[in-house]
Amino acid sequence: MKKKLSTLFLFVALSSQLFGFGGISLESSPSEAEIFAEGIVSTWLYERDIAISPKADEIIFTLTDYRRSKMCLVRVSKIGEEWSRREILDFSGEYADIEPCFAPDGRKLYFASNRPMNTDSTKTDFNIWVSERKGVSWSEPEPLPSIINTEFDEFYPSVCRNGNLYFTSVRENGIGNEDIFISRYIDGAYTDPRPLDTNINTPTYEFNSYVSPDEDLIVFSSFGRDDELGGGDLYYSAKDQTGNWNPAENMGEIVNSEYLDYCPFIDFPRNNFYFTSERFSPLDKKLDGVGELENFVTGVLNGLGNIYVVSFYSLDFRQ
Numbered sequence: 001m002k003k004k005l006s007t008l009f010l011f012v013a014l015s016s017q018l019f020g021f022g023g024i025s026l027e028s029s030p031s032e033a034e035i036f037a038e039g040i041v042s043t044w045l046y047e048r049d050i051a052i053s054p055k056a057d058e059i060i061f062t063l064t065d066y067r068r069s070k071m072c073l074v075r076v077s078k079i080g081e082e083w084s085r086r087e088i089l090d091f092s093g094e095y096a097d098i099e100p101c102f103a104p105d106g107r108k109l110y111f112a113s114n115r116p117m118n119t120d121s122t123k124t125d126f127n128i129w130v131s132e133r134k135g136v137s138w139s140e141p142e143p144l145p146s147i148i149n150t151e152f153d154e155f156y157p158s159v160c161r162n163g164n165l166y167f168t169s170v171r172e173n174g175i176g177n178e179d180i181f182i183s184r185y186i187d188g189a190y191t192d193p194r195p196l197d198t199n200i201n202t203p204t205y206e207f208n209s210y211v212s213p214d215e216d217l218i219v220f221s222s223f224g225r226d227d228e229l230g231g232g233d234l235y236y237s238a239k240d241q242t243g244n245w246n247p248a249e250n251m252g253e254i255v256n257s258e259y260l261d262y263c264p265f266i267d268f269p270r271n272n273f274y275f276t277s278e279r280f281s282p283l284d285k286k287l288d289g290v291g292e293l294e295n296f297v298t299g300v301l302n303g304l305g306n307i308y309v310v311s312f313y314s315l316d317f318r319q
Contacts, residue, residue, distance in 0.1 A: 024076065024083045026056050026270050029311035030219060033255055035300060036274065038085070041076070042306040044298045048276040049099045049156075049263045050307050056269065060089070062098045066304055071096040073111060077136070091141055097157045098126075099263070104213040107133050109219075110157040117143050126153040144293040147190050148183055156208045160215040165190060168207040175201040180209045180220055199247045200237060207226065210264040215318070219244065219273075221262035225250075230258035234275060236317060254314060271312040276305045 024039040035042045041061060049062040057078040063086075064071040073092040077084045089097075095115035101241060102109055109131045114124050127149035129141040143149050148165065153197070155168040163185025170178050179201045181193040185232070195201050204224030211218045216239050222230040233256040235248040254273055263276035280303035283296050296302055 020291075024059070026052065026267065026272070028309075029270070029272055029313070030309060031314050033275075033308045033310040035275075036307045036309040038300055040083075042300055042308075044300060044302055044304065046304040047307050048305045050265050050274045050276075051100040051102050051109075052265070052267050052274075053102050054104065054269075056267075059083075060100040060102075060109070061307060062100070063088075071098050073097045075098055089138060091138060092310055099208075101157045101159060101296075103159050104161045109133070110137055110159055111141075112155045112157065113141070115141075117149065125151065126155055128154045128157045128165075130293060145190060147192060158209055158211045160211055161213045162215065164211075165193075166211045166217060166218070167193075168209065168211050169193070171195070176203040177224075178204065178205045178207050180206050180218075198288075199245045205232075208262050208264070210266060212266065212268070215239075215265075218248075219251070219264040219266070220248075221264070222248075223260075229253065229256045231260040231278070232262055234261050234264055238317060249268070251315065254316075255308070255310060266312060272309050273312050273315060274307060274309050277308055278303060278305050280304075 018067040024037045033261045041047060041059065046066060046068065047061055048062045051060050059077055060073055060075045062071060073089045075089055076086055095113050097111055097113045099112045100109055101111065107294035111129055112126045113129050114126050117123050117127060128144045130144060131138040131141040148154060152169050152171055157164040165183045165185065167181055168178060169181050175195050175198060179195045181195050183190040183193040189233050200218065200220070201208060202222070202225065204222060206220055206222045209218055217236065219234060221232055222228065222235050227250050234251045236251055237245045237248040240246055250256065257277060257279045259277060259279045261275055261277045265274040267274065281301040287293055300306060
C-alpha cells in the first residue's frame, strides 16, 4: 500500500509540473513577496524575466540551466480554466533568447537575443527582436532597425502604448557602466536612443527597466549604489508634473534582499508586481548524507533565480 501511495503522490507531483493543475493563480495578491507558481514556473532550474499577456492568457519567461549555457523563452497558456504545460516557443531553443516583453495591445512580443543578424553568424552580441502574434503562435522574429541594434549589446526591451522603447545598453553617449536608454517612436519610426538623465542613470550600473504602458512609472535594477541592500536592487521613479522622471528611490526590503533582485514586471489589471531574485536558503549544517545535498540542489531555493510576486498595493510608491 505504501508503495502504491508513493507512486500516486509522484504521479500527482509530475502532473502538476506538466499540466499546472491548480498551480498558477494570477488573481492572488500576496502582501509579502513569495515565489510565483512554485514547481511549475519557479523550479530548481533558473527562471527569470516574466511577461504576462494583456489578456492574462499567456505567461512567457526565460528558462535556463545552472551554467546558463541554454537560455530559452518558455510559455504556459491558459486553456479554459486550466494552464498548459511549459513549452519552449517555436522560434526559441537554439540561441540565447531572454527578457520577453508584450506590446501593450498584446500583438507583438519583444525580446533580446544573440541570434545572428541578417544571416551574419559572426555577430553574437545581444539585440532586440520582435515577433508578431499569429493566432495561438508567434511569427519568426525580426530584428529591430539598426538605429536600435548596434555593435553594442541591447537588452530588456520595454514598450509603451505610444511606441516608445526603453532598453539597456552600454554606449559611448551613456552616463555609467551600463545605462537605460529611450528611443522615441515618432511618425512610425524609432529615433536615436538617448540615455535617461541622472535621476535614473548613474556612473554605476542601471539595467532591466520596466516602464508602465502609460509611461508614468519606471522600475529598474541598479548595482553599486550607496543605498543598496546588496547584490543589486530594484529602484523606481514616477514622472513629475512636467513629464520628467523624479530621482529614483530604492524599493526597500519588501522586494530587495542581500542577493541580486532584478527583472521587474507589473501586471496592472491584477495589481501584482513580479521580479526575479537569486535569494536562497543556505545549508547551515553538517551534511549527514549525499541525499541532503541532492535535495538542496534540486530544491527551489538552491540559489538559482526564481520569479517572485507581491501585491502592488504593498509597495510604497511615494512620488
